[in-house]
Amino acid sequence: MDILLVAAYLLPILFLMAFVGRAGKKFIIYLFWGFLASVPMLVLFPRGDPAFPLNPFMSITVSPLFEEFFKALPIIIPALIGIKNQDEDVLVYAMASGIGFSLIENWYLIHPEALQLTLANFLNVLSRSFSTSLMHGCTCGIIGYGIVLIRNFDRRALPVLLFGFYTLAVTTHAMYNLLFEKYGEIGAIIDLVFPVLLFWLLLTCYHVDVPALFKKNNAL
Numbered sequence: 125m126d127i128l129l130v131a132a133y134l135l136p137i138l139f140l141m142a143f144v145g146r147a148g149k150k151f152i153i154y155l156f157w158g159f160l161a162s163v164p165m166l167v168l169f170p171r172g173d174p175a176f177p178l179n180p181f182m183s184i185t186v187s188p189l190f191e192e193f194f195k196a197l198p199i200i201i202p203a204l205i206g207i208k209n210q211d212e213d214v215l216v217y218a219m220a221s222g223i224g225f226s227l228i229e230n231w232y233l234i235h236p237e238a239l240q241l242t243l244a245n246f247l248n249v250l251s252r253s254f255s256t257s258l259m260h261g262c263t264c265g266i267i268g269y270g271i272v273l274i275r276n277f278d279r280r281a282l283p284v285l286l287f288g289f290y291t292l293a294v295t296t297h298a299m300y301n302l303l304f305e306k307y308g309e310i311g312a313i314i315d316l317v318f319p320v321l322l323f324w325l326l327l328t329c330y331h332v333d334v335p336a337l338f339k340k341n342n343a344l
Contacts, residue, residue, distance in 0.1 A: 137223065154198060154217040158224020158260075161194040166228070184305060188263075188297035192290060195225050195260065196267040200286065203271040211272050215330045218268035222261035229256070251316060258319035259300050263293040265326045272330065296322070 137155070169187055199218050202209070209217070230253065270289025274282055300318065303311035 137227075150213070151216060151220050154220035155224040157198045158195065158221040158226070159228055161191075161197070161221065162225050162228035164194055165191055183301045184298050188294045188301065191225070191260075192263055192267065192293045192297060195221050195264045196290065196293070199264070199268050199271060203274065203286070204282070208275070211330050214268040214272055215265055215326065218264040219261035222264035223257045225264075226257040226260040229260075251312070255316045255319055258323060259297070259315075262319055262322045262326055263297045265323075266293040266296065269326060269329055 165187070168190060169182065196218070198221060199214060267286070267289050270286055270292075273289075274285050300315055303315050303318075305311075307314075
């Protein structure tokens with residue numbers, strides 16, 4: 125059981141390090157913010173308490189709205205006050221905040237008494253530690269990419285553009301939860317693959333000047 129609990133809490137950080145490739149002091153700060161961002165969610169939507177059973181409808185609708193808001197605050201606020209970071213740094217910070225959030229979520233959703241050291245339980249922990257954690261990081265990364273794109277637009281468009289990317293992140297999160305809640309094993313398999321594809325798409329977007337590519341195509 126102890127091995128499974130250690131895996132549940134440490135594997136997301138190892139996956140994050142493998143995907144983003146580097147970390148620094150700010151990485152730890154944003155990871156810690158993810159821990160703090162989970163607190164209001166646990167107050168609003170208690171997990172693991174029989175008196176407050178997890179409602180599938182809430183997990184698909186209301187929960188993603190609040191989770192994405194709290195996770196993204198530390199990357200949204202600097203953008204609003206004019207602080208700029210390198211594109212790659214924004215991705216790292218967004219991923220760190222999202223995965224930090226998922227660590228606390230795992231703590232509440234994975235019950236120690238149910239974690240007998242079996243292959244099925246190990247695969248369940250591996251799935252949550254990898255797939256769900258990467259999903260949380262990527263949805264926060266979507267909002268971060270919106271912040272990167274905003275540099276190419278008038279700052280007066282900032283609120284509208286941010287809201288658009290926030291809505292996209294919420295929708296992605298809700299789709300992930302819907303697949304898990306409604307489509308059983310097929311949904312679980314899709315949920316294992318989907319965050320990986322989303323991460324590579326985000327990584328490409330962060331490293332390629334997509335707006336410039338569209339401008340070149342329009343000029344031809």
